[in-house]
Amino acid sequence: MGNVFKGMKPSRRSFLKGAAAGGGVLASASVAMAAGDSAITQIKPWNQELGDGVDVSPYGVPSEFEKHVRRQNVEWLTADPVSSINFTPLHALEGIITPNGLCFERHHSGVAEIDPAEHRLMINGLVEKPLVFTMDDLKRFPRENHVYFLECAANTGMEWRGAQLNGCQFTHGMIHNVMYTGVPLRLILAEAGIKTAGKWLLVEGADAAGMTRSIPMEKALDDCLVAFSMNGEALRPEQGYPLRLVVPGWEGNTWIKWLRRIEVGDQPWHHREETSKYTDLLPNGQARYFTWEMDAKSVITNPSPQAPITHGKGPTVLTGLAWSGRGTIPRVDVTIDGGVNWHKARMDGPSLSKSMHRFYYEFDWDGSPLLLQSRAHDSTGYVQPTKDQLRALRGENSIYHNNGIQTWAINAEGVAENVEIS
Amino acid sequence: MLKFLKLTAVSLCISNPAMADGLGLGRAALPEEVAAWDTDIRPDGAGLPEGRGNVETGEEVFAEACAICHGDFGEAVDRWPVLAGGHDTLSSERPVKTIGSYWPYLSTVFDYIQRAMPFGNARSLSNDDVYAITAYLLYVNDIVDEEFELSHENFMEIPLPNEGGFFFDDRPETELSVFSGEVCMQDCKGAVEITGRALVLDVTPESDEEAPAEQQDAAQTTPAPEPVATLDPALVAAGAKVFKKCKACHQIGEGAKNRSGPQLNGILGRTAGTIDGFRYSKAMTGAGADGLIWNDETLGAFLTKPRAYLKGTKMSFAGLKKPADIEAILVYLQSVME
Structure with a gap:
């Protein structure tokens, strides 16, 4: 099935945005060589006309180009949106603070x-x-x-x-x-x-x-x-x-x-x-009962199914979040080959107890399919388990406290999918 | 747990002298204020109010106030919680967790009903009604017979079947050491295969990035539909606010679906009890057959006191007391015509 993706393929819009931002898409590079990048050679409205004055938006809101960054519900999960849950768009956020x-x-x-x-x-x-x-x-x-x-x-x-x-x-x-x-x-x-x-x-x-x-x-x-x-x-x-x-x-x-x-x-x-x-x-x-503490956990937020790799091979930033209900996260390991070899990720930003931590792993993508995972270590020495390790102890009916290691499969086009691996 | 309680005693001694006299902030809570809010019930019976109710009464109250979501016998409608059955399923592949199969204490049932039910009209039941509903829930779970009456006097005599089914969090003993220690970093395993894929299931909501720009704009303004120009915008806005009382059960506007109550698009001018696919009470379909058409007058009267206007309606809402609220909601409903 390989490339047949239905919901989460990189959209035309995100490709175009990538190109406009001067990413590395070949087409835009060749246009730039032929006639110059219109983002540079043309005078844009914002180069010329006056924008809104102060107080137009007394309580500021994000740019209109960021409207896709929003909480989302999974409708089939609950009977009614009044007693329900929605989800933070982790794939679109940076740093450790959630707006x-x-x-x-x-x-x-x-x-x-x-x-x-x-x-x-x-x-x-x-x-x-x-x-x-x-x-x-x-x-x-x-x-x-x-x-x-x-x-x-x-x-x-x-x-x-x-x-x-x-x-x-x-x-x-x-x-x-x-x-x-x-x-x-x-x-x-x-x-x-x-x-x-x-x-x-x-x-x-x-x-x-x-x-x-x-x-x-x-x-x-x-x-x-x-x-x-x-x-x-x-x-x-x-x-x-x-x-x-x-x-x-x-x-x-x-x-x-x-x-x-x-x-x-x-x-x-x-x-x-x-x-x-x-x-x-x-x-x-x-x-x-009374399972209050949240076990150490991590997830790679980019690339991920909603944030595919759109730039092709070459320098690639992998980043994610890690946290523990028992302290800080001094270390996160990352693998790009499904757990055969692991690399210590670079921790960045404040390391605060019972707070999210940000990690990075920069690598040179050769364009071949990847299996991405992250593994958090917390300050008590606890290491985030695999999902199979958790299932071996808890079965599949406990609903809560699933902190197993997440896998994203990346194909040659950079599209990411939630998978489980052997 | 024991270790934990000892620690508590120690930390109390340490923490109290630090602010022994306090800052003098706040004021004394009056006994009637404490009584108004302190309605919680514990497994040892602490907090149980005086009262009683039997299975027969419970069945009536349940049919009127609860069955619209939980089904006539606690079997549940749509994805609302199942309240009965599920015996001997806890170790099966698909456990059914109900009051009879899973909940450890009857006090939890009483406490939850009196604080949070019925959904959208919490704290509206009398203590006797809560006893009666609780008795009925015991009955549909085969724990008592149909003659049973539950009261503050016999409450503690009714253990639930799964009281022994829980134990205190033991992850510190059973998991933390297993999941700690050295990890492999190089050549940790052989060939890796994909064993499961989310896309095969295809249950993920559509990504917003896939949505055209217009749809995103629409999403910013839903669910408030465009008012019709001739209506007083202030009244429409006031009505939209009043409609919050209805939202638990009713949807209105583009894409509105039947929930616990029927969707309300175009309700003014329509014959009562005629939305396709909604299971109305006999009283409601009967009234429609007899020619009841919803207009400002009939709907206004119904909303003032639904169960008095139409005896037997499933709508468990108590009614809108203020005439201004009724006027506003009628204008709001009018404003959302298809």
């Missing part, structure tokens, strides 16, 4: 639109003083800034039984990585005074799903934040405006959005999201 408008969304009863003046945070249960805070109250606590990834436990969950979705946006896009500003949860708990029997928290959202999760006290006192900002601005409504819980390194479902209540108790609540969902069913019919 706010591209952070994937997962709602259980749609986006709650909350007037911050009417939002309250209540602390009750096993505390000395049950308290209520307004948003203004919360902004009088000492606050901190931290970059953390948020990954849905179901990220890559559609791939347990084999290669299914063709694009890293769909296989790995239930993740984003932003800088949060918020109050350490331990300061808010200290304000109410935890009774000695208090070992667990129930955290609850104000949306129509009334989302709840049980969080152990040790985590709450360690690094959880009650956050009101992301990447320097207020949380986006779809990310929990005006207040969300940040639970670094733990599955996204615990990061309750629209946070309105924290109850202290002496045991977990075993609510719907930690029993019927977000539990990992094993082949013997038993299920793990």
Whole structure:
């Protein structure tokens, strides 16, 4: 079947864009030799005419040429878009920070639109003083800034039984990585005074799903934040405006959005999201629960099915993202021959605990088919397993926590496909 | 887990003196405020309100409030969650995870229904109704018989079959050491073959890059359809906002499909209960057969109190209280004519 690709072939538009950008497409090079590159020899409107003044777009938006960079839903996954998920376009992003408008969304009863003046945070249960805070109250606590990834436990969950979705946006896009500003949860708990029997928290959202999760006290006192900002601005409504819980390194479902209540108790609540969902069913019919930490994982974002190689052979940039819920990523290995030989990738940019890391591997492509994989090592010494290694331990029915190594096959035309290999 | 709880006690001692007196921020939560929000239920029964409901009542309430998504017997419609059956499937190739086959605790069922159901009209059921629905769900899962009544008094006597089916995360013991250590970097394996391909399945959504420019522009503005010029734009906008209450079940505009409720394109002027492919209640098709046509007057009356206007309708929506909301939504529906 080789070159017969249906959905994700490099489009005519992306080829043309590549040519216009002076890439390396032969046709444009020969035109340039014959008559000069029109991008240079012709006067363009933007060389001549006046553009928009300031304030035309008081809240700026990306260039109109970037409209294809957007979150996307996989419609058949869920019954209704109100209780559903979409995906971050990882293949179109650089660095480690996800722009706010591209952070994937997962709602259980749609986006709650909350007037911050009417939002309250209540602390009750096993505390000395049950308290209520307004948003203004919360902004009088000492606050901190931290970059953390948020990954849905179901990220890559559609791939347990084999290669299914063709694009890293769909296989790995239930993740984003932003800088949060918020109050350490331990300061808010200290304000109410935890009774000695208090070992667990129930955290609850104000949306129509009334989302709840049980969080152990040790985590709450360690690094959880009650956050009101992301990447320097207020949380986006779809990310929990005006207040969300940040639970670094733990599955996204615990990061309750629209946070309105924290109850202290002496045991977990075993609510719907930690029993019927977000539990990992094993082949013997038993299920793990409270599988909070996200195992180390990586994915090559370029090239990938939505970002094929369009320039032909020669110098090629391979790049991707890696993260671990247990620390930093000091090392990523990359293979271009399906795992026969591996190369240490070049780590670039900040290396922060429980944050995405960016890696690169630059190579000279000879135009032959490739099998690309990346393998993350985290700061605890854990190495990202293959999908078959995971299946050997967990079977194929656990839905959540699939951090197996991803393979992209690149053909001679540079087209990429999600595959599994021996 | 034990180690973890000990650590908790230690960290509490360390953390508390740091801000022993706190900053004095916030105010005391009043008992009635705590009562308003603290409705959660635990497996040990903590939080259960007083009340009772039997299977028979539960069947009626379920048919009215839940069956539109979950099916009359919890078998589910479309991709909504299946609530019953699935016994002995957990170790099979296709497990069916239901209340009867998978959920460990009945308290989870009660808690979830009272906080999040019915979808799009959460927190609208009485405690007795939640007991009744829970009793009915036990019945359709063959856990109780049809005479059963569930109450705060006997709640703790009903264990779910899969209570013993869960264990605490053991990845630290079973996986972390297996997946740590030296890795091979050179000549790690022989010939490599492709064993599976995503393109064979062909289930990936269309890429936006494939879409022509016009379609991308359209995507920026959907789903708000173009209003008809003669209607008051402010009312149309207000109606679009009110329509959020309906969106959980109804679609409208280009490409609208039947969901839990029928799609609403062109509803004004149409005979009730006549959208192809939607399973209406007998009450709705009967009303259509008797000549009910949706117009400002009839639809306005229906939306004020659906179940009073048309007894037996499946629409579980309580109704729009404000006349201004009804006026706005009628104008909005008018604005989205085909």
